[in-house]
Amino acid sequence: MKEEIGREAHDIVRGALEFKQEEPYSPERRKFLVLVILGCGGIISAIVGLPLLGLFLQPLLQTPKDVWRVVGKVDDFALNTTTQVVFQNAYAHPWDGVSSHDAAWLRRAGPATFVAFSEYCQHLGCPVRWNNDAQLFYCPCHGGVYYSNGQVAAGPPPRALQRYQTRVRNGYVELKTGAIPFAY
Numbered sequence: 001m002k003e004e005i006g007r008e009a010h011d012i013v014r015g016a017l018e019f020k021q022e023e024p025y026s027p028e029r030r031k032f033l034v035l036v037i038l039g040c041g042g043i044i045s046a047i048v049g050l051p052l053l054g055l056f057l058q059p060l061l062q063t064p065k066d067v068w069r070v071v072g073k074v075d076d077f078a079l080n081t082t083t084q085v086v087f088q089n090a091y092a093h094p095w096d097g098v099s100s101h102d103a104a105w106l107r108r109a110g111p112a113t114f115v116a117f118s119e120y121c122q123h124l125g126c127p128v129r130w131n132n133d134a135q136l137f138y139c140p141c142h143g144g145v146y147y148s149n150g151q152v153a154a155g156p157p158p159r160a161l162q163r164y165q166t167r168v169r170n171g172y173v174e175l176k177t178g179a180i181p182f183a184y
């Protein structure tokens with residue numbers, strides 16, 4: 001019995017050695033196998049990953065539609081005052097959180113006339129601040145100054161503040177949001 005097992009083991013070892021001799025090490029074959037494995041991995045990753053990538057990129061590739069956003073009741077804004085209003089931008093996605101919020105400066109110029117200015121300075125895009133005493137917009141970055149009608153008063157801004165369209169509906173003021181009104 002012992003002899004039989006020993007013989008079998010001997011045969012196995014000899015078989016392995018013969019196999020090894022018949023199949024000499026081939027770097028080309030190894031390279032080919034690696035390429036096949038990598039190729040299969042790539043194909044599987046593409047099958048699984050591309051639909052997921054499309055899911056995430058699709059909202060970014062869509063052209064944002066203009067959306068009217070309510071920013072308050074007409075009576076919330078006194079005549080000839082400028083107030084900051086916050087609204088959700090037109091690009092909002094469910095996962096954006098507070099980063100989907102945008103702001104504008106809303107001026108009530110008449111009983112039913114509202115003017116909305118983008119808060120982005122036309123020099124390099126810093127958010128401008130309204131100073132009620134001076135009746136001017138100030139940019140904190142490089143000293144840009146704008147009049148209450150958005151025209152440039154001083155500093156480096158090359159043009160007036162951009163405007164949003166506004167309308168009054170059912171006693172509420174609405175702003176037309178879309179592409180951020182920001183021109184270089």
Ligand code: FES
Pocket residue numbers: 121122123124125126139140141142143144155156157
């Ligand atoms: S960004 Fe406003 S003055 Fe430069």
